[in-house]
Amino acid sequence: EIVMTQSPATLSVSPGERATLSCRASQSVSSNLAWYQQKSGQAPRLLIYGASTRATGIPARFSGSGSGTEFTLTISSLQSEDFAVYYCQQYNNWPPGDTFGQGTKLEIK
Amino acid sequence: EVQLVESGGGLVQPGGSLRLSCAASGFAVSSSFMSWVRQAPGKGLEWVSIIYPGGTTYSADSVNGRFTISRDKTKNTLYLQMNSLRAEDTALYYCARTYFYDSRTRGFDIWGQGTMVTVSS
Numbered sequence: 001e002i003v004m005t006q007s008p009a010t011l012s013v014s015p016g017e018r019a020t021l022s023c024r025a026s027q028s029v030s031s032n033l034a035w036y037q038q039k040s041g042q043a044p045r046l047l048i049y050g051a052s053t054r055a056t057g058i059p060a061r062f063s064g065s066g067s068g069t070e071f072t073l074t075i076s077s078l079q080s081e082d083f084a085v086y087y088c089q090q091y092n093n094w095p096p097g098d099t100f101g102q103g104t105k106l107e108i109k
Numbered sequence: 110e111v112q113l114v115e116s117g118g119g120l121v122q123p124g125g126s127l128r129l130s131c132a133a134s135g136f137a138v139s140s141s142f143m144s145w146v147r148q149a150p151g152k153g154l155e156w157v158s159i160i161y162p163g164g165t166t167y168s169a170d171s172v173n174g175r176f177t178i179s180r181d182k183t184k185n186t187l188y189l190q191m192n193s194l195r196a197e198d199t200a201l202y203y204c205a206r207t208y209f210y211d212s213r214t215r216g217f218d219i220w221g222q223g224t225m226v227t228v229s230s
Binding site: 087 | 144153154169210213215216220223
């Protein structure tokens with residue numbers, strides 16, 4: 001099983017500042033990685049797929065980068081609605097054995 | 110409107126069974142890759158099972174042999190039959206559509222609101 005490790009567990013950032021979230025895979029997943037945002041009491045929402053492509057309706061302040069084992073989600077200028085938990089997910093395995101990271105909680109500083 | 114609505118969760122004793130349903134609207138379950146994903150209280154996300162448009166199914170090792178994913182084309186509904194339930198199966202269960210952007214690139218693009226399963230005596 002591919003293990004996904006996210007860091008930090010909690011990130012405190014002020015509104016308007018940049019946030020950088022990391023995700024590391026235990027083995028290469030190429031660019032087969034997605035990012036999700038989950039607000040309290042809500043279902044996850046797809047933000048990024050293919051490591052760097054924004055999903056439909058996702059604002060341009062969200063960007064993803066990386067390949068292989070190291071990935072980054074950057075939020076360029078934090079808005080109040082961006083404070084949430086973020087998960088990375090690898091889907092390199094086929095048949096599927098998708099695995100998620102444990103999440104990074106982005107909180108207001 | 111494209112949406113998924115889960116139902117069927119509840120409190121069940123260890124060793125018991127439960128069947129979850131996920132009613133879809135705005136798209137066809139039978140021609141989509143559909144999954145169940147769960148989230149234990151205060152924890153992260155765990156993929157559980159998937160069914161392909163052709164009917165092939167796969168499940169995580171943690172539930173293999175106990176959980177069965179299926180669908181009803183006429184009702185446009187996805188199901189998860191859960192048997193031999195354990196305390197560690199306690200979680201919010203989401204159904205989600207896997208959308209393929211190309212032959213390899215995909216993501217869970219539509220999610221339901223989840224249904225809670227609690228396994229306890």
